[in-house]
Amino acid sequence: LAAEPKRPAPNDPLLDNPLSQADSSSWQHYFNDRQLRDTIVMDV
Amino acid sequence: MLVLVIGDMHIPHRRAALPAKFRKLLVPGRIQHILGTGNLCSKDQIEYFQTLAGDVQCVRGDFDIDQSLPEELVMHIGDWKVGVIHGHQILPAGNREGLAMVQRKLNVDVLLSGNTHTFEAYDIAGNVFINPGSATGAPNEDGEEAVPSFVLMDIQGPKMVVYYYALHNQEVKVEKREFTRNADVLAG
Numbered sequence: 001l002a003a004e005p006k007r008p009a010p011n012d013p014l015l016d017n018p019l020s021q022a023d024s025s026s027w028q029h030y031f032n033d034r035q036l037r038d039t040i041v042m043d044v
Numbered sequence: 045m046l047v048l049v050i051g052d053m054h055i056p057h058r059r060a061a062l063p064a065k066f067r068k069l070l071v072p073g074r075i076q077h078i079l080g081t082g083n084l085c086s087k088d089q090i091e092y093f094q095t096l097a098g099d100v101q102c103v104r105g106d107f108d109i110d111q112s113l114p115e116e117l118v119m120h121i122g123d124w125k126v127g128v129i130h131g132h133q134i135l136p137a138g139n140r141e142g143l144a145m146v147q148r149k150l151n152v153d154v155l156l157s158g159n160t161h162t163f164e165a166y167d168i169a170g171n172v173f174i175n176p177g178s179a180t181g182a183p184n185e186d187g188e189e190a191v192p193s194f195v196l197m198d199i200q201g202p203k204m205v206v207y208y209y210a211l212h213n214q215e216v217k218v219e220k221r222e223f224t225r226n227a228d229v230l231a232g
Contacts, residue, residue, distance in 0.1 A: 014217070021069075
């Protein structure tokens, strides 16, 4: 739980930008993972 | 660390609101700092930004009525020393030598400025200069129409990735540029 979610390596800026909400965007994954981790920390 | 750089919106004098496509992109919980380069111009806009990020700071442009806004801002974000001015103090507008003088005066690694309503991101001898353009695409002083745009900086240690968001024909385009901090500036 102490581990940071892995930071994405951006590729195509149109898809892989920090504000992208596309499902395939690694930034979207990053923020989803972080949110999940925060929820777990809150629950534990 | 994500830092939104946005300005020259001229709401409500020249434009009614931020483009809907931009508002859709700006969701709470992603951005840590928002730096306004001035001429937002209404207080509502600052309040809107406060719903997106914990830290919102803005300088005063020549059309901002709020006298409590500072002329210039200097702060540390991560490894970077960041300066913000609106840029109407520099003549002619956007003059690179003029901006370089302000950068040296404030002793910053990166100088953010607006006023010209044209996006720019370049470095001179390791010092970075960024202009996010006008977020609403409001016409500039000369009445020329502008492309709506803003900038997002992703700061990771000495590296900074600048994302440029622009609205062309109702379509959001994203460009990316990378900069590395000049180690001499903070030491000096």
